[in-house]
Amino acid sequence: MGSSDFSWKLPDHPKLPKGKTIAVVVLDGWGEANANEYNCIHIAETPTMDSLKKGAPEHWRLVRAHGKAVGLPTEDDMGNSEVGHNALGAGRIFAQGAKLVDLALESGKIFDGEGFNYIKESFETGTLHLIGLLSDGGVHSRLDQVQLLLKGASERGVKRVRLHILTDGRDVLDGSSVAFVETLENDLAKLREKGVDAQIASGGGRMNVTMDRYENDWSVVKRGWDAQVLGEAPYKFKSALEAVKTLRAEPKANDQYLPPFVIVDESGKSVGPIVDGDAVVTFNFRADRMTMLAKALEYENFDKFDRVRFPKIRYAGMLEYDGELKLPRKYLVSPPEIERTSGEYLVKNGVRTFACSETVKFGHVTFFWNGNRSGYFDEKLEEYVEIPSDSGITFNEKPIMKAVEIAEKAREAILSGKFDQIRVNLPNGDMVGHTGDIEATVVACKAADKAVKLILDAIEQVGGIYVVTADHGNAEDMVKRDKSGKPQLKDGQVQILTSHTLEPVPIAIGGPGLAPGVRFRNDVPTGGLANVAATVMNLHGFEAPSDYETTLIEVVDK
Numbered sequence: 001m002g003s004s005d006f007s008w009k010l011p012d013h014p015k016l017p018k019g020k021t022i023a024v025v026v027l028d029g030w031g032e033a034n035a036n037e038y039n040c041i042h043i044a045e046t047p048t049m050d051s052l053k054k055g056a057p058e059h060w061r062l063v064r065a066h067g068k069a070v071g072l073p074t075e076d077d078m079g080n081s082e083v084g085h086n087a088l089g090a091g092r093i094f095a096q097g098a099k100l101v102d103l104a105l106e107s108g109k110i111f112d113g114e115g116f117n118y119i120k121e122s123f124e125t126g127t128l129h130l131i132g133l134l135s136d137g138g139v140h141s142r143l144d145q146v147q148l149l150l151k152g153a154s155e156r157g158v159k160r161v162r163l164h165i166l167t168d169g170r171d172v173l174d175g176s177s178v179a180f181v182e183t184l185e186n187d188l189a190k191l192r193e194k195g196v197d198a199q200i201a202s203g204g205g206r207m208n209v210t211m212d213r214y215e216n217d218w219s220v221v222k223r224g225w226d227a228q229v230l231g232e233a234p235y236k237f238k239s240a241l242e243a244v245k246t247l248r249a250e251p252k253a254n255d256q257y258l259p260p261f262v263i264v265d266e267s268g269k270s271v272g273p274i275v276d277g278d279a280v281v282t283f284n285f286r287a288d289r290m291t292m293l294a295k296a297l298e299y300e301n302f303d304k305f306d307r308v309r310f311p312k313i314r315y316a317g318m319l320e321y322d323g324e325l326k327l328p329r330k331y332l333v334s335p336p337e338i339e340r341t342s343g344e345y346l347v348k349n350g351v352r353t354f355a356c357s358e359t360v361k362f363g364h365v366t367f368f369w370n371g372n373r374s375g376y377f378d379e380k381l382e383e384y385v386e387i388p389s390d391s392g393i394t395f396n397e398k399p400i401m402k403a404v405e406i407a408e409k410a411r412e413a414i415l416s417g418k419f420d421q422i423r424v425n426l427p428n429g430d431m432v433g434h435t436g437d438i439e440a441t442v443v444a445c446k447a448a449d450k451a452v453k454l455i456l457d458a459i460e461q462v463g464g465i466y467v468v469t470a471d472h473g474n475a476e477d478m479v480k481r482d483k484s485g486k487p488q489l490k491d492g493q494v495q496i497l498t499s500h501t502l503e504p505v506p507i508a509i510g511g512p513g514l515a516p517g518v519r520f521r522n523d524v525p526t527g528g529l530a531n532v533a534a535t536v537m538n539l540h541g542f543e544a545p546s547d548y549e550t551t552l553i554e555v556v557d558k
């Protein structure tokens with residue numbers, strides 16, 4: 001689109017009116033799958049979502065939420081919140097971080113860029129530290145990318161490398177940390193043969209160490225800081241393999257929550273604290289769970305915890321994590337440029353917008369929805385409300401989470417008459433699904449369904465419209481399956497799936513404000529999350545920009 005003919009003004013929809021109050025509800029981690037004992041959505045009492053489904057095919061359908069439909073490298077890539085909310089909000093499919101890093105590594109461009117050249121200046125006299133999630137989940141990071149980065153750095157003169165690993169068990173099976181550490185150790189051994197002093201220096205489970213998000217619990221980041229930067233942790237081991245094996249042998253141990261550990265030398269000294277003159281790369285491409293560490297590594301003024309030491313380092317992220325905050329200043333790969341999101345268009349066309357979730361998903365309906373951009377487009381027309389999440393617990397302990405509070409806030413916003421769009425994320429199915437606790441996930445799904453009911457009731461009262469959808473699957477399938485779809489066994493036990501899935505997600509439209517002739521088209525069978533933005537714009541009475549993925553709805557005469 002040439003800049004001269006660009007306009008924020010959206011054309012009027014030829015048939016649909018403006019001024020309706022629209023609730024856009026995203027159920028996090030709520031896919032559609034066969035009914036069976038591992039489908040928590042099926043087991044749970046979900047009368048509201050069940051009744052919406054009865055509206056098929058005109059008012060309920062499925063949309064794709066994984067793989068290429070959301071800009072991921074392959075059809076084997078499960079969906080996730082970042083790419084899902086990006087697609088929902090942006091109305092177009094952008095090659096996402098995972099894909100952009102793949103391309104930059106494949107072409108070798110990553111090593112010619114400003115970010116790599118910046119950290120390279122420390123290779124002669126300093127240590128290169130790589131910090132991130134050790135996993136092949138493809139949600140936040142990928143091990144094969146770390147391997148290529150290590151190879152590239154060694155070919156470009158790095159002398160000393162230290163890895164600070166975070167074990168996963170959330171986007172991949174619990175217990176897989178051991179094999180990932182083995183793979184990495186093998187690679188590091190080969191580097192050592194080539195004369196590079198390369199070792200794992202510290203580690204810990206992702207949910208316990210470093211990877212908090214949206215400032216829910218800074219103590220998580222502090223535990224990581226102590227191990228990675230200061231070289232201090234409650235557990236000390238001679239090798240990372242010994243560390244994960246020993247820590248996993250503890251009762252109820254789990255990759256997501258392993259305690260922080262450091263690797264020490266013969267004399268008990270940590271092998272890899274981060275010191276002045278070193279270079280650091282955080283190798284996660286996804287932003288939400290790296291932003292807090294990025295701030296700690298980069299901000300001169302920082303009061304979230306006592307850093308004790310603030311080393312003078314050359315720091316680069318795998319990607320830029322926040323385009324608005326320009327965080328971090330240096331990065332290896334440029335993020336997708338997600339501009340002209342539906343949120344920005346709608347606000348610029350006068351749509352008063354309210355967005356709400358609890359902390360753990362707050363950025364999903366704001367930051368991710370708005371193309372990885374923090375803050376308001378227009379403070380006068382928008383209000384974003386964050387309900388504080390519980391911290392220091394695993395969400396199977398309180399599976400209802402803040403569903404009621406979110407629904408009540410949405411309800412108030414709907415009834416206030418102050419907003420045209422009320423957008424919420426209900427985290428339950430996802431956050432509890434990630435714990436692998438089936439019973440708790442059933443409770444979570446029921447809670448999310450009740451919250452939807454509260455919101456739809458409010459929409460009913462004001463004569464509004466609802467759009468209920470999800471960002472990717474999770475709670476609908478809690479077991480690892482073999483190629484034929486049968487639950488996979490390990491030592492006679494089924495393997496619980498804590499991760500997202502490849503399943504499609506539902507979308508339902510309705511409410512008293514929905515014009516009588518509005519229905520889902522049947523000529524967009526492969527529709528995905530990116531088609532939702534144009535759909536919502538139509539329901540607000542606007543045509544979507546011409547480069548947006550097409551709308552899912554049509555208006556027939558009734």
Ligand SMILES: O=C(O)[C@H](O)COP(=O)(O)O
Pocket residue numbers: 028029079080081082139140170171289430434
């Ligand atoms: O960060 C997480 O919690 C998981 O890796 C992915 O979950 P999300 O994409 O739903 O946030």
Ligand SMILES: [Mn+2]
Pocket residue numbers: 028029080081082084430471472
């Ligand atoms: Mn999600």
Ligand SMILES: [Mn+2]
Pocket residue numbers: 029081430431434474500
């Ligand atoms: Mn999730």
